[in-house]
Amino acid sequence: MSVIHNCHVTPLSSSSSAFFAQNRLSVVRTQIVSVSHKKAGVCKCVATSPAEQTAYKTNVSRNGNIAKLQAGYLFPEIGRRKAAHMLKYPDAQVISLGIGDTTEPIPDVITSAMAKRALDLSTVEGYSGYGAEQGEKKLRAQLASTFYANLGIEEDDIFVSDGAKSDISRLQVLFGSNVTMAVQDPSYPAYVDSSVIIGQTGQFQKDIEKFANIEYMKCTPENDFFPDLSKVSRTDIIFFCSPNNPTGSAASREQLTALVKFAKDNGSIIIYDSAYAMYVSGDTPKSIFEIPGAKEVAIETASFSKYAGFTGVRLGWTVVPKELKYSDGFPVAKDFNRIVCTGFNGASNIAQAGGIACLSPEGLEAMHEVVGFYKENTKIIVDTFTSLGFKVYGGIHAPYVWVHFPGQSSWDVFSEILEKTHVVTTPGSGFGPAGEGFVRVSAFGHRSNVLEACRRFKELYK
Amino acid sequence: MEEPSDGRRMGGAERRPAEGRSIATVGGGEKKEGNAGGEYGGRWGRRRRWSSPTVLLVFKNTKRKFRYTYMIFPVSYINKIPFYDLQIIKMFKTCAATIRCTKVVRNVNLEKLRHNYLFPEIEARALEHMKKYPDADIIRLGIGDTTEPIPDIITSNMAEYARGLSTRTGYKGYGAEQGNKDLRKAIAESFYKGLGVKDAEVFVSDGAQCDISRLQLLLGSSVSVAVQDPNFPAYMDSSVIIGQTGDFLDETLKYKNIEYMTCGPQNNFFPDLSTASRTDIIFFCSPNNPTGHAASREQLTQLVEFARKNGSIIVYDSAYSVYITDDSPRSIYEIPGARECAIEVSSFSKIAGFTGVRLGWTVVPDELYYANKVPVINDYDRIVCTCFNGASRIAQAGGLACLSSDGFKAVMSVVDYYMENAKILIETFSSLGLVVYGGVNAPYVWVHFPGSRSWDVFSEILTKTHIITVPGSGFGPGGEGCIRVSAFGQRERILEACARLRSVLL
Numbered sequence: 015m016s017v018i019h020n021c022h023v024t025p026l027s028s029s030s031s032a033f034f035a036q037n038r039l040s041v042v043r044t045q046i047v048s049v050s051h052k053k054a055g056v057c058k059c060v061a062t063s064p065a066e067q068t069a070y071k072t073n074v075s076r077n078g079n080i081a082k083l084q085a086g087y088l089f090p091e092i093g094r095r096k097a098a099h100m101l102k103y104p105d106a107q108v109i110s111l112g113i114g115d116t117t118e119p120i121p122d123v124i125t126s127a128m129a130k131r132a133l134d135l136s137t138v139e140g141y142s143g144y145g146a147e148q149g150e151k152k153l154r155a156q157l158a159s160t161f162y163a164n165l166g167i168e169e170d171d172i173f174v175s176d177g178a179k180s181d182i183s184r185l186q187v188l189f190g191s192n193v194t195m196a197v198q199d200p201s202y203p204a205y206v207d208s209s210v211i212i213g214q215t216g217q218f219q220k221d222i223e224k225f226a227n228i229e230y231m232k233c234t235p236e237n238d239f240f241p242d243l244s245k246v247s248r249t250d251i252i253f254f255c256s257p258n259n260p261t262g263s264a265a266s267r268e269q270l271t272a273l274v275k276f277a278k279d280n281g282s283i284i285i286y287d288s289a290y291a292m293y294v295s296g297d298t299p300k301s302i303f304e305i306p307g308a309k310e311v312a313i314e315t316a317s318f319s320k321y322a323g324f325t326g327v328r329l330g331w332t333v334v335p336k337e338l339k340y341s342d343g344f345p346v347a348k349d350f351n352r353i354v355c356t357g358f359n360g361a362s363n364i365a366q367a368g369g370i371a372c373l374s375p376e377g378l379e380a381m382h383e384v385v386g387f388y389k390e391n392t393k394i395i396v397d398t399f400t401s402l403g404f405k406v407y408g409g410i411h412a413p414y415v416w417v418h419f420p421g422q423s424s425w426d427v428f429s430e431i432l433e434k435t436h437v438v439t440t441p442g443s444g445f446g447p448a449g450e451g452f453v454r455v456s457a458f459g460h461r462s463n464v465l466e467a468c469r470r471f472k473e474l475y476k
Numbered sequence: 477m478e479e480p481s482d483g484r485r486m487g488g489a490e491r492r493p494a495e496g497r498s499i500a501t502v503g504g505g506e507k508k509e510g511n512a513g514g515e516y517g518g519r520w521g522r523r524r525r526w527s528s529p530t531v532l533l534v535f536k537n538t539k540r541k542f543r544y545t546y547m548i549f550p551v552s553y554i555n556k557i558p559f560y561d562l563q564i565i566k567m568f569k570t571c572a573a574t575i576r577c578t579k580v581v582r583n584v585n586l587e588k589l590r591h592n593y594l595f596p597e598i599e600a601r602a603l604e605h606m607k608k609y610p611d612a613d614i615i616r617l618g619i620g621d622t623t624e625p626i627p628d629i630i631t632s633n634m635a636e637y638a639r640g641l642s643t644r645t646g647y648k649g650y651g652a653e654q655g656n657k658d659l660r661k662a663i664a665e666s667f668y669k670g671l672g673v674k675d676a677e678v679f680v681s682d683g684a685q686c687d688i689s690r691l692q693l694l695l696g697s698s699v700s701v702a703v704q705d706p707n708f709p710a711y712m713d714s715s716v717i718i719g720q721t722g723d724f725l726d727e728t729l730k731y732k733n734i735e736y737m738t739c740g741p742q743n744n745f746f747p748d749l750s751t752a753s754r755t756d757i758i759f760f761c762s763p764n765n766p767t768g769h770a771a772s773r774e775q776l777t778q779l780v781e782f783a784r785k786n787g788s789i790i791v792y793d794s795a796y797s798v799y800i801t802d803d804s805p806r807s808i809y810e811i812p813g814a815r816e817c818a819i820e821v822s823s824f825s826k827i828a829g830f831t832g833v834r835l836g837w838t839v840v841p842d843e844l845y846y847a848n849k850v851p852v853i854n855d856y857d858r859i860v861c862t863c864f865n866g867a868s869r870i871a872q873a874g875g876l877a878c879l880s881s882d883g884f885k886a887v888m889s890v891v892d893y894y895m896e897n898a899k900i901l902i903e904t905f906s907s908l909g910l911v912v913y914g915g916v917n918a919p920y921v922w923v924h925f926p927g928s929r930s931w932d933v934f935s936e937i938l939t940k941t942h943i944i945t946v947p948g949s950g951f952g953p954g955g956e957g958c959i960r961v962s963a964f965g966q967r968e969r970i971l972e973a974c975a976r977l978r979s980v981l982l
Contacts, residue, residue, distance in 0.1 A: 069843070070816040073787025074756040076846035077696030080855045087861040090653075115649035125642040128870065129635035135833070136631040143621035143831040143964075147596075176682055176834070176868070183693070183863035187717060190583035191697065207862045211693060250580045281579025310576055325649040326869040327641070328682070340582035349586045355593040356713045357689030362682070362868040363832035364634065458649075 079213045082225070088203045088444040089113045095428075096438045103436065109467045111395075112438035114259070114413065114456045116323040117463075118387060120368075121380030124322060127371030131364050145360045148351065149174025149331070153366050156373040157331055161291075161316070165303040171335050171347065173354055174369070176328040176361045178289050178317040179204055185285060185313065185332070186212040188346075188353050193250035196229035198241065200260055200445030200452075202287065205253040223447040232448045235407060235418070239263035243272060248280040254302075255287035257294060260445045260454040261416045262408015264298045270305045277311040283338065283346070284312040289330075292321050292385050294411045309335040313346070320388075320413065321381045322372045329365040388413045391464045392457035398468040399455075402475045413457040416442070420451055427453050435470035588716050588731070590724040594709045594950040595619045601934075602944050609942065615973045617901075618944035620765070620920065620962045622829040623969075624893060627886035630828060630877040637873035651866040654857065655680025655837070659872050662879040663837055667797075667822070671809040677841050677853065679860055680875070682834040682867045684795050684823040685710050691791060691819065691838070692718040694852075694859045699756035702735035704747065706766055706948060706955030708793065711759040729953040738954045741913060741924070745769035749778055754786040760808075761793035763800060766951045766960040767922045768914015770804035776811045783817040789844065789852070790818040795836075798827050798891055800917045815841040819852070824871075826919065828878045828887045835871040894919045897970045898963035904974040905961075908981045919963040922948070926957060933959050941976040 085091065092112045100108055134140025148154065148170075155169045175181045182204050191213030197205045209215055209228060216226025224230055229249045231241035239261050254273060257264040265273070277284050286302035294300050302312045317330035334347040371377045396409040399417050407416040419427045424441035431439055431453070440456070442449030457464065591597065598618045606614060640646025654660065660678040667673075681687045688710050697719030703711045715721055715734060722732025730736050735755045737747030745767050760779060763770040771779070783790050792808040800806055808818045823836035840853040877883045898915040905912045905923050915921040925933045930947035937943055937959070946962075948955030963970070 069845070070784070070813075071787070071845035071847060071849055072789050072817060073847050074695075074699060074789050076848055076850050077694060077698070077855065079696060080694070080858060081850075083858065087858065090861050113650065117647070117649060119643055119647040120641045122642050125638045128638040128641075132631045132634040132638060132870070132874075135626045135829075136628050137625055141623070141625040141829070143623065143829070144619065145832050177865050179865045180863065187689070187693065188583060188586070189580070190585055191719065192583070193580060204862060211859065211862065213697065250578075277578075281577070283578050283580050311578060323641070323647070323649065326651050326866070328865065328868040337576070339577040341577055341579050342582060343577055344582050349583065352586060352589065352593065353717065355596050356710060356717065357686065359683050359685045359834065360832070362834040362871050364638065364870050365868050368638075 079211050082210050082215065082217055083207060084218050087207060088440070092438065092440055095432065099432055099436070106436040108436045108438065109459065109463045110438045111456045111459060111464070111467055112440045114320070114458055116320060116325050116458050117460055118323060118384055120323045121377070121384065123374070123376045123380055124368050124371045128364050128368040131367035142363055145363050145366070147355045147358055147360045149361060150363070150366050150370070153369050156370060160373050160378070161301060162303060162333070165301060166309060167303055167333055167335060171333050173332045173334065173350065174361050174366060175330045175332060175358070176365070177319060177330040178287060178315045181315045181330060181332045183208045184353050184357065185315070187357065188350050189251060194227065194229070195251040195253065196231055196246060196249040197253045197446070198233045198255065198258065199230040199447060200233065200442060200449030201253065202255055202259045203445060206446070223443070230446065230448070233258070233261060233263070234448055235405070239407070240265055240269045243276045246276070248282065250282055252277060252282050252284045253287065254284055255289070257290040257412035258408070259290065259412065260414055260440065260442065260449065262410070262412040262414040264294055264411035267299055267305070270299055270302060274302070274305045274308050274311060278307060281341065282311065286312050286314045288314055289317045289320055290412045291316065292381065293389060293413055298411055303333070309337040311338070313338065318369055318372060321385060322368070323384065324365070324368070327365045327368060329361055329369050388457050391459060391461065394464055394468055395455050395457055398471055402472065409457070415455040415457065417453050417455060418451060419453060422451060424450055424453055431474070435467070435474050437467045437470060585717050585719045588721065588723055589713065593713060594946070597950070598944065598946055601938070605938055605942070612942040615943045615965070615969050617961045617965060617973060618946050620826070620964055622826065622831050622964050623966055624829060624890050626829045627883065627890065629880070629883050629886055630874050633877035634870050634874040638870050648869060651869050651872070653861045653864055653866045655867060656869070656872045656876070659876050662876055666879045666884070668807060668809060668839070671807060672815065673809060673839055674842070677839050679838045679840065679856065680867050680872060681836045681838060681864070682871070683825060683836040684793060684821045687821050687836060687838045689714045690859055690863060691821070693863060694856050695757060700733065700735070702737055702752065702755040702758045703952070704739045704760060704764065705736040705953060706739070706951030707759065708761055708765045709951060712952070736952065736954065739764070739767060739769070740954060745913070746771060746775040749782045752782070754788065756788055758783060758788055758790045759793070760790055763796040763918035764914075765796065765918070766920055766946065766948065766955065768916070768918040768920040770800050770802070770917035773805055773811070776805055776808065780808070780811045780814050780817060784813055787847070788817065790814070792818050792820045793822070794820055795823045795826055796918045797822065798888065799895060799919055801895065802917065804917055816843045819844065824875055824878060827891070828874070829890065830871070830874065833871045833874060835867055835875045893967070894963050897965060897967065900970055900974060901961055901963055904977055908978065915963065921961045921963065923959045923961060924957060925959060928957060930956055930959055940980045941973070943973050943976060
């Protein structure tokens with residue numbers, strides 16, 4: 015009793031009181047438990063029970079960069095919410111217009127090429143082992159001639175990969191932790207997250223919802239979704255996605271010319287994400303290399319995912335022009351080649367066979383049809399929200415519709431739509447602070463589902 | 477300032493140095509053709525690349541009328557260089573400063589890399605040799621590339637899956653980044669039976685080489701690393717790239733800040749852990765590439781004890797475990813206590829000939845914790861979700877077929893075929909009086925050529941027999957004096973190679 019009176023017992027916080035017996039006077043050892051107000055990533059709660067306190071742990075320090083990340087990657091989080099919702103309403107017909115996941119089958123001409131390649135691997139003549147890490151020659155040549163004809167991009171400027179997401183991280187490894195980077199705000203989360211992981215950023219600043227040391231270039235309806243470059247600080251790397259995910263806006267020739275000039279003046283490198291280029295209508299640029307001088311300042315990354323439904327097959331490419339040089343004159347492509355040879359071993363040969371088929375005349379026609387189908391979906395969604403009186407952006411050059419819900423929290427709108435219509439969307443703030451007040455509706459889905467979803471929206475917002 | 481009369485002699489007013497590189501060449505005004513920055517020789521002929529913004533200075537040599545010289549120097553040098561008989565008449569900002577080169581500084585880690593990655597280098601030498609001897613019948617026993625067709629049962633599964641993607645019911649979009657549920661389960665059950673590895677601890681990938689780099693991304697630049705010497709170069713190279721190492725030291729042929737654990741016949745291919753310094757991470761490959769040695773249970777027990785004592789994490793590469801013919805452990809998790817200190821990486825490449833198909837996996841146990849008690853698996857999952865988008869579904873369908881009982885039987889008969897090749901190679905080299913290691917638990921034969929430099933032996937073998945091998949020093953200084961011969965190949969080619977070796981090396 016006297017022991018308890020005399021000693022200085024600091025009030026235990028609610029998080030730790032459960033784990034310590036009341037009379038214990040031992041010093042509370044700080045446990046770092048990842049807890050965030052949003053449902054955290056894969057954070058299996060690290061319960062610090064007394065037994066586990068004595069469990070073995072290594073002496074290896076956790077990578078401080080990963081500790082900076084606030085929550086899980088955005089799309090698995092959407093997936094989790096959807097799964098939780100389906101558990102809650104097991105009979106509801108949940109429609110996913112959240113994650114941009116393709117739904118329409120891959121055209122026959124492409125899958126039969128992949129099937130043939132698979133079967134060939136069982137034959138002596140047809141078997142192939144390791145492929146060139148940069149990709150099969152035929153595919154590289156076809157990519158150059160299909161997408162970059164007359165733009166001066168050659169076969170050996172092209173690096174075939176297992177998708178744009180992997181390429182973005184490989185580009186981060188290439189540039190290292192000592193470069194500064196700029197992103198659009200809102201933007202596809204992989205740019206920011208990979209930048210944090212590689213160590214380019216400072217801590218997350220909760221008040222402004224931004225990572226220190228990243229230049230966020232606001233893109234809103236007010237500035238026609240193109241940043242005011244006069245207000246943007248110089249950074250080494252500029253991530254630019256057009257047609258844009260999530261806003262659906264496609265930059266005009268004038269805007270891209272300004273961007274290239276900005277990069278040239280600052281000696282920066284643009285990483286141009288053209289994953290949705292095939293969705294462009296009309297004269298709007300599809301590749302950054304349509305802008306004169308871009309070869310000296312830009313890398314372009316692209317993907318078959320949204321053209322050929324290859325989201326699960328995994329195939330993409332990155333263009334690093336020979337003319338792109340570091341400040342000492344060393345060609346960036348040489349280093350990227352080294353990264354690709356060391357940290358990668360080529361895209362799957364079966365996927366590449368599919369890619370080659372995609373770029374045949376028949377394959378291209380088939381891809382355009384699928385793209386056209388999703389574009390029609392997009393139009394239906396645009397018309398629906400417009401008719402309901404919402405301000406709607408995007409939806410012309412991209413399969414995403416960016417709907418404005420002024421004055422509301424995008425996660426709240428997301429939850430309300432999910433709860434009341436059983437339709438999954440994506441909250442704008444998941445893409446950056448300037449996405450707050452917006453919701454992204456993706457147009458990937460079976461026509462019947464898209465029509466049904468729109469009917470439900472009309473019900474909810476009539 | 478007046479313009480010089482002969483525009484061509486200027487060598488640069490209208491024509492910027494072609495490559496945009498600021499190369500300071502100094503010399504007289506005669507030769508100006510072509511690549512003004514690069515090819516220009518001149519009196520001094522000194523060439524240098526500057527990393528800071530530069531200017532092109534045009535001088536009039538006051539001693540000789542109408543003689544113009546140009547130099548490219550960093551801006552900061554202008555006031556420092558004594559230009560005695562040269563009068564600066566024009567200064568141009570070179571393209572290097574603003575137009576042709578960016579201002580982005582090259583990643584210093586990539587500068588540290590001493591050589592090209594080993595295997596493209598071998599390939600380049602092979603191509604060179606083919607050009608020199610266009611009629612030569614080259615036998616490739618270099619890069620460990622599988623040669624035998626994939627069993628039907630597996631490819632037909634992949635073909636069916638691919639065709640299914642054209643149907644409404646069979647089409648699937650994005651898969652889980654961690655891999656297909658069934659495949660994760662099958663991997664846990666096939667390779668880790670009774671070892672407590674759960675489905676959720678298995679992360680399916682597009683191959684071990686990619687996983688190694690993802691693990692480096694996970695671990696970051698501040699950890700210290702140990703590798704075996706010799707070892708599969710991806711561990712070292714990825715370590716350099718992520719920034720864990722210092723410079724390459726010419727004296728020792730090692731990167732600073734990596735702990736090299738020598739593995740040779742003298743220590744039964746297992747490092748003397750009593751003299752090894754503590755590092756955060758220990759890369760360990762068994763059966764070993766390139767030496768072919770499979771660590772024994774005693775050795776691995778020592779390794780796990782060492783890691784636990786030091787609080788280190790072992791990254792255990794078990795890509796060749798199916799090649800083990802004796803009772804050497806096939807997984808690090810056969811050793812008690814390994815779940816708390818080891819990650820295991822593996823691959824379908826050498827199991828099923830999937831070198832081009834691309835499929836592998838990494839096991840991160842639940843009980844593996846950082847010093848601050850954060851589970852490593854949480855962070856690895858985050859990396860996988862952010863930097864990767866899953867292995868190709870078609871490849872995964874193939875993986876599942878591999879792990880069916882018929883599929884596994886079929887791939888193991890191909891493994892046996894390669895091991896038969898290895899036996900033939902061992903016999904051949906032994907009969908030539910050479911000491912041979914490996915080839916019993918791995919498809920690599922490690923041949924000792926005492927007193928010789930491995931690149932010399934490589935070249936000699938290539939020139940005299942048109943056989944490509946891999947010089948041991950490519951795997952680290954501990955590989956010097958040895959050659960790695962891969963047992964992947966068609967039987968006739970292996971026999972032909974052996975015949976040639978016998979005729980030449982006898």
